[in-house]
Amino acid sequence: MTAILAIDQGTSGTKAVVVDAEDGIVALAEEPLRPAYLSGGGVEQDPRALLDSVLDAGRRAVREAGRPVAAVALANQGETVLAWDRTTGAPLSTALVWQDRRAESVCAELAEHRERCAARTGLVLDPYFSAPKMAWLRRHLTRDGVVTTTDTWLVHHLTGQFVTDASTASRSLLLDLDKVAWDDELLALFGLEGEPLPRIAACDEIVGTTRAFGPEVPVAGLIVDQQAALVAEGCLTPGTAKCTYGTGAFLLANTGPDPVRSSAGLTTSVAWRAAGETPYCVDGQVYTVASAVRWLQDLGLVGSATGLDAAAAADAEGVLCVPAFAGLAAPWWAPGATASFTGLTLSTRREHLVLAVLQGIAAQIAELCARVAADLGHPPTRLRADGGLTRSAALMQAQADIAQVPVDVYPHAHATPLGAAALARCALDPALTLEEAVGDWQPATVHHPRWSADRAAEFRTAWAQAATASAAEGERA
Structure with missing residues (x-):
């Protein structure tokens, strides 16, 4: 039996589950979080509170499970960003949450480049995504350290590595969607040229090891939260769709290997990268x-x-x-x-x-x-x-x-961590297909x-x- 500690670091809380391939969910721990809603459209979180919630929930879940875990998986908010020091790991800014609207001014300045951004990235030029917030942060908060999404910072604290996953990178407005690679022209467009960006890892890749939750174990199964739910709900073939009803609602539909550019106001992202393949999804x-x-x-x-x-x-x-x-x-x-x-x-x-x-x-x-x-x-x-x-x-x-x-x-309240856990299981056993790792489920x-x-x-x-x-x-x- 292979137990996985899967952590869903979300907007209003962090959830950690220990899930066993045979016994299902054997432990659950949650830590609430309250973003600060500011005048002018600002929404912020304390980065240290995010990290503490990951460590506290993960450790409680492992204790409650009473069994060793073989790996740690992490799903993340997707477009929440912060500045931090790569040497010490210390945060240098608050975390600007995906809901933060203060980068509207950045998007307004770049309005003439909307079509170019959409064609290159599959996304809409909007403060919802990472790059406008990164640019705003650099202008108004600090020029020091690196500026990344929160997953990179959390993984650095767990493993010492400087990585993100392909699905999270595709939510940035900085990724060439077809190549699944950072785009220098887009970096320059947002005034972020020269910024160190994390290595883009596959979602079923072991990116390092951690002792944060007990004995040293691999860290794998990195994925953005909504795509993790897409995995867990078995939306593995083109045309299958799911909607998550949380702080916001997120509808995603699998488009297969074709990065369809929406003509209907939706956005296109990497669904996940696993087993050497990269399916895409449209989402609203x-x-x-x-x-x-x-x-x-x-x-x-x-x-x-x-x-x-x-x-x-x-x-x-x-x-x-x-x-x-x-x-x-x-x-x-x-x-x-x-x-x-x-x-x-x-x-x-x-x-x-x-x-x-x-x-x-x-x-x-x-x-x-x-x-x-x-x-x-x-x-x-x-x-x-x-x-x-x-x-x-x-x-x-x-x-x-x-x-x-x-x-x-869906019969469980924990689709996001279960999707991350399935990808971590594939990382531990490359012979396992994603369909096998997800398993079958019946609606509640x-x-x-x-x-x-x-x-x-x-x-x-x-x-x-x-x-x-x-x-x-x-x-x-």
């Missing part, structure tokens, strides 16, 4: 999902996320919500968009607002499914779903109704559409009009 993002639910909690409209279904009406009675509390991502890319409710009357009650928020989340994801269909030539026939909010039957049913596809709810629940196709189309048309108005209002602001 919804910035506020669990954070929209927290907004409902803060207003006292729901007691907790677990109380969503009890608080939601059976019908929203014509109320529509565009939950753009932090702007709209794909396919609008309207950072200035703000949230809106329409269709309110004197008969509108709390429960209508709660359902309208859930339907607004589902409508954004349904729009992403339609854009995936435009890029791949056919829509996903099913949507696999993971993340904490899949516990809300009201949200999952709204998703099935509005997108008009069955929604298969399947939500089938109850709405007619006509009702879904009518809703989506009305909602899309409200979203377009929100995006246009944001541009005028």
